[in-house]
Amino acid sequence: MNLASLNTPAAIVDLDAMTRNIQRMQARMNALGVKFRPHVKTTKCNQVVQAQLDAGAQGITVSTLKEAEQFFAAGIGDIVYAVAMAPNKLEQAMTLRRRGCDLKIVTDSVSSARAIVAFGNAHAESFEVWIEVDVDGHRSGIAPDDDLLLDVGRVLHEGGMKLGGVLAHAGSSYDYNTAADLERIAEQERAGCVHAAQRLRAAGLPCDTVSIGSTPTALAARHLEGVTEVRAGVYVFFDLVMHNVGVCALDDIALSVLTTVIGHQENKGWAIVDAGWMAMSRDRGTQRQQQDFGYGLVCTEDGVPVDGYVMSAANQEHGIVSCIGEPDTAIAARFPVGTRLRILPNHACATGAQHPEYHALSRDGAVSTWPRFYGW
Amino acid sequence: MNLASLNTPAAIVDLDAMTRNIQRMQARMNALGVKFRPHVKTTKCNQVVQAQLDAGAQGITVSTLKEAEQFFAAGIGDIVYAVAMAPNKLEQAMTLRRRGCDLKIVTDSVSSARAIVAFGNAHAESFEVWIEVDVDGHRSGIAPDDDLLLDVGRVLHEGGMKLGGVLAHAGSSYDYNTAADLERIAEQERAGCVHAAQRLRAAGLPCDTVSIGSTPTALAARHLEGVTEVRAGVYVFFDLVMHNVGVCALDDIALSVLTTVIGHQENKGWAIVDAGWMAMSRDRGTQRQQQDFGYGLVCTEDGVPVDGYVMSAANQEHGIVSCIGEPDTAIAARFPVGTRLRILPNHACATGAQHPEYHALSRDGAVSTWPRFYGW
Numbered sequence: 144m145n146l147a148s149l150n151t152p153a154a155i156v157d158l159d160a161m162t163r164n165i166q167r168m169q170a171r172m173n174a175l176g177v178k179f180r181p182h183v184k185t186t187k188c189n190q191v192v193q194a195q196l197d198a199g200a201q202g203i204t205v206s207t208l209k210e211a212e213q214f215f216a217a218g219i220g221d222i223v224y225a226v227a228m229a230p231n232k233l234e235q236a237m238t239l240r241r242r243g244c245d246l247k248i249v250t251d252s253v254s255s256a257r258a259i260v261a262f263g264n265a266h267a268e269s270f271e272v273w274i275e276v277d278v279d280g281h282r283s284g285i286a287p288d289d290d291l292l293l294d295v296g297r298v299l300h301e302g303g304m305k306l307g308g309v310l311a312h313a314g315s316s317y318d319y320n321t322a323a324d325l326e327r328i329a330e331q332e333r334a335g336c337v338h339a340a341q342r343l344r345a346a347g348l349p350c351d352t353v354s355i356g357s358t359p360t361a362l363a364a365r366h367l368e369g370v371t372e373v374r375a376g377v378y379v380f381f382d383l384v385m386h387n388v389g390v391c392a393l394d395d396i397a398l399s400v401l402t403t404v405i406g407h408q409e410n411k412g413w414a415i416v417d418a419g420w421m422a423m424s425r426d427r428g429t430q431r432q433q434q435d436f437g438y439g440l441v442c443t444e445d446g447v448p449v450d451g452y453v454m455s456a457a458n459q460e461h462g463i464v465s466c467i468g469e470p471d472t473a474i475a476a477r478f479p480v481g482t483r484l485r486i487l488p489n490h491a492c493a494t495g496a497q498h499p500e501y502h503a504l505s506r507d508g509a510v511s512t513w514p515r516f517y518g519w
Numbered sequence: 520m521n522l523a524s525l526n527t528p529a530a531i532v533d534l535d536a537m538t539r540n541i542q543r544m545q546a547r548m549n550a551l552g553v554k555f556r557p558h559v560k561t562t563k564c565n566q567v568v569q570a571q572l573d574a575g576a577q578g579i580t581v582s583t584l585k586e587a588e589q590f591f592a593a594g595i596g597d598i599v600y601a602v603a604m605a606p607n608k609l610e611q612a613m614t615l616r617r618r619g620c621d622l623k624i625v626t627d628s629v630s631s632a633r634a635i636v637a638f639g640n641a642h643a644e645s646f647e648v649w650i651e652v653d654v655d656g657h658r659s660g661i662a663p664d665d666d667l668l669l670d671v672g673r674v675l676h677e678g679g680m681k682l683g684g685v686l687a688h689a690g691s692s693y694d695y696n697t698a699a700d701l702e703r704i705a706e707q708e709r710a711g712c713v714h715a716a717q718r719l720r721a722a723g724l725p726c727d728t729v730s731i732g733s734t735p736t737a738l739a740a741r742h743l744e745g746v747t748e749v750r751a752g753v754y755v756f757f758d759l760v761m762h763n764v765g766v767c768a769l770d771d772i773a774l775s776v777l778t779t780v781i782g783h784q785e786n787k788g789w790a791i792v793d794a795g796w797m798a799m800s801r802d803r804g805t806q807r808q809q810q811d812f813g814y815g816l817v818c819t820e821d822g823v824p825v826d827g828y829v830m831s832a833a834n835q836e837h838g839i840v841s842c843i844g845e846p847d848t849a850i851a852a853r854f855p856v857g858t859r860l861r862i863l864p865n866h867a868c869a870t871g872a873q874h875p876e877y878h879a880l881s882r883d884g885a886v887s888t889w890p891r892f893y894g895w
Contacts, residue, residue: 151605152895184835206797206836226836227781229527229793230857251782254856282837283782283791314834405603406627406651406659415659417605421582422895425801425869458690459560459868460582460602461658480630481606492835493801496873499894517893518875519528519798 144502144510146444146483151403152422154498155485156513157446158505160397161379162194168361168378169198175367180204180223180354182376185492188501188515189217191379204374208235209519215244223247223354225310225374227275227283230258237268247307251275251284256295260302271305273352274343278335279328281314287339296348308352309343311336312374316359320389320433325363332360337369362390380491383440387432393440393448398494399485400439401502402462404478412470413463414478418486420457424493438462439486446485454486462486520878520886522820522859527779528798530874531861532889533822534881536773537570537755544737544754545574551743556580556599556730558752561868564877564891565593567755580750584611585895591620599623599730601686601750603651603659606634613644623683627651627660632671636678647683648675649728650719654711655704657690663715672724684728685719687712688750692735696765696809701739708736713745738766756867759816763808769816769824774870775861776815777878778838780854788846789839790854794862796833800869814838815862822861830862838862 146155172179181195184206192203192214202221205211211222220243224236228248239246248270250256256272263270274295277284285292300306313332319325336355343350355367356374358381367373380398381391402418420438429436441452441464452471456463464478471477478484488494495501501513522531548555557571560582568579568590578597581587587598596619600612604624615622624646626632632648639646650671653660661668676682689708695701712731719726731743732750734757743749756774757767778794796814805812817828817840828847832839840854847853854860864870871877877889 150611150895151607226793227791229779229781231527231779235526252856254851255782258857277784280787282834282839283784403605403607405605406631408653408659411656415603417602420802420869421872425803426796427801427803458658463658475630480628481634493796496797497893517873519526 145508146401146504146510149401149502149510151401151483152418153401154495154501155399155401156380156501156503157397157399158503160395161191164379164381164395164397165195165198168375169200171362172373173199175364177367177370178372180372180374181379182206182225182374183210183214185376185379186495186515187517188513190503190513192219195379204376207519208232208239209516211239211244211246213516215239215242220245223249223273223310225249227251228255228259230255230262233259233262236270237266240268247271247273249273249275249310250295253291253294253298256298260298260304263304264302269303269305271307272299273308273310273354276309276311276336276339278311278332279313279315284311287335287342292339292342293346293348296343296346300348306349308350308354309336309339310354312355313357313360316357317384317388319359320387322363322389325359325389326365329360329364333364333367333370340369358385359388359390377491380495382491383436383487383489384428384432387429387434393487396487398491399442399446399487400494401444401483401485404480404482404484406480407475409472409475412465412472412474414474416462416464416484417460418462419460421459422497423454423457423462423486423488424490424497426490426493428489436489439488442485442487444483444485521884522777522880522886525777525878525886527777527859528794529777530871530877531775531777532756532877532879533773533775534879536771537567540755540757540771540773541571541574544751545576547738548749549575551740553743553746554748556748556750557755558582558601558750559586559590561752561755562871562891563893564889566879566889568595571755583895584608584615585892587615587620587622589892591615591618596621599625599649599686601625603627604631604635606631606638609635609638612646613642616644623647623649625649625651625686626671629667629670629674632674636674636680639680640678645679645681647681649684649686649730652685652687652712652715654687654708655689655691660687663711663718668715668718669722669724672719672722676724682725684726684730685712685715686730688731689733689736692733693760693764695735696763698739698765701735701765702741705736705740709740709743709746716745734761735764735766753867756871758867759812759863759865760804760808763805763810769863772863774867775818775822775863776870777820777859777861780856780858780860782856783851785848785851788841788848788850790850792838792840792860793836794838795836797835798873799830799833799838799862799864800866800873802866802869804865812865815864818861818863820859820861
């Protein structure tokens with residue numbers, strides 16, 4: 144199988160770029176002296192995760208219990224479910240643990256901690272729980288200086304659960320685009336999470352693991368003193384948002400969507416392609432960044448960016464490809480009907496999720512099909 | 520099975536609302552004297568499409584050849600693939616026709632028409648082809664007065680294909696929100712497509728079918744003289760975009776996402792839920808409308824809207840629920856951890872596509888699982 148034999152639209156993974164991305168991150172983590180635990184929500188694909196583990200990653204991070212179940216079935220036991228635990232998911236988590244999965248769960252509230260303790264004690268299950276720490280006001284978690292941190296820690300520890308550590312994610316790192324800002328937010332993530340761990344320990348509570356991470360901060364951190372492990376996900380493919388943040392070059396982007404030109408509106412300078420938002424996702428993550436790529440950057444079938452051409456609009460199965468600025472009224476000659484293009488995505492996690500499989504493209508042009516799963 | 524037994528997040532279909540929506544549209548089409556051909560891209564679900572056919576729909580519209588294959592396998596033969604044909608998909612279309620599927624394909628260019636003729640003649644296959652007409656500058660198609668219409672018609676007819684009709688979609692109808700504007704755009708869609716058909720016939724070319732449609736125009740048209748069939752998709756579930764367009768009430772929206780509260784940021788007035796953009800989609804279709812619902816409108820588990828509360832932000836598996844305006848710092852008391860909510864979506868086509876199945880909820884509280892497919 145090769146690119147020419149694929150139906151369109153199709154999700155293409157450039158294996159060379161993916162391998163470089165994996166090696167780059169793992170080499171940094173090795174140099175910084177921490178364990179690396181990739182977030183598999185980006186790909187939900189065994190072949191990609193196996194490549195991450197083969198390069199030195201230890202354990203995985205998941206965003207759903209379905210991911211935990213699928214990757215445990217594939218032989219991975221060390222898993223952290225990095226979304227605050229809902230009480231109604233405790234039975235599913237317990238079932239995984241009793242089958243031998245070393246699943247860690249997360250909370251950031253007394254209410255949820257009490258539910259974990261009550262369920263755990265009722266079923267004689269000592270869950271390992273990490274407390275989520277909020278280092279940047281981005282989403283969930285407890286601020287490092289908030290006494291709620293100690294309250295939650297005590298509920299878990301005194302309730303007989305294993306208080307395993309603290310976990311933070313500096314999601315606001317996506318909002319920056321200079322090395323200085325990224326270094327600053329990386330240090331804020333590190334220092335905040337380490338401070339939370341120190342407060343727990345000073346209160347006589349156990350806290351072995353200090354887990355932080357996002358792709359930009361993992362790539363920007365100068366040192367990781369006090370941190371035991373880093374999590375990151377999108378680095379494996381990168382995307383246009385990460386390009387705008389400044390942590391990858393265009394040719395590091397390993398995911399693209401292969402598409403076919405199906406028509407034109409010549410006077411408007413539009414080529415219509417058979418990849419719409421169903422194939423790209425509705426993610427417009429570059430809209431508020433310094434360079435807006437619409438629904439994606441146009442490349443030739445070989446993967447070379449066509450300067451100035453983006454998918455400027457999308458319907459469900461139609462994409463509109465056009466030139467930024469003046470309309471290219473010769474676009475039908477440039478991209479005739481039947482032309483195949485590849486579109487680099489704004490957000491690899493969102494675009495990948497629209498596809499039942501990746502088509503992994505080797506340097507020699509061979510293509511392998513890698514299934515990915517979805518749902519909950 | 521009932522709502523309480525479902526894992527979250529989950530896509531819920533309110534069967535009463537869906538049934539009302541199907542009956543309302545079919546009754547209108549019957550009164551207007553046209554055949555109704557629902558667009559199945561919204562649901563990709565056999566049970567929903569069967570309900571549409573049972574109510575009187577004749578044939579279906581698809582946005583991918585995979586939809587054609589899946590619904591042909593389910594026993595539906597009369598299918599129009601309403602996206603301009605890519606030359607590389609002709610073999611797949613021919614295979615379907617030779618298995619007995621009455622598949623119609625679409626084009627809007629001489630180049631694509633020539634490719635269809637060349638392939639058809641090389642394989643002794645007389646494809647039925649409809650010409651796409653552009654009635655509002657929205658996307659694809661040939662303007663009714665453009666002589667390109669006759670050129671494409673002649674290429675197909677003289678090349679031995681069956682020129683079956685014309686097809687238009689007034690996608691710009693989504694941009695309006697008054698009855699007068701919707702009636703005007705509906706009439707523009709009707710008149711433009713009928714005019715294109717008349718020009719083809721006046722040039723001695725066959726044109727039996729005149730196919731138009733979008734949910735807003737189908738519901739706004741005063742008469743459909745000259746039209747033979749109407750297509751619409753999202754009406755079966757409706758959504759917040761359609762509510763803002765003014766063609767449905769909130770309680771007509773049949774699709775929602777069931778979710779669980781997993782935490783809070785009380786000082787910000789945030790409840791965090793386990794449905795993020797993976798469950799809602801990234802669609803922000805109400806952003807530019809008169810009422811912006813964020814990622815969706817919050818309802819109780821019973822489906823009753825909680826006035827003023829929306830999903831204001833979303834990450835992959837986290838949604839932030841908050842009050843529009845002043846932060847509700849008592850939100851943790853209002854929606855404690857473990858509370859289950861239902862979120863009405865901006866765009867039912869996009870939200871449904873994120874889920875492997877619908878959970879169809881009857882008035883008596885019973886829930887059935889209806890699979891849906893995805894991919895190409």
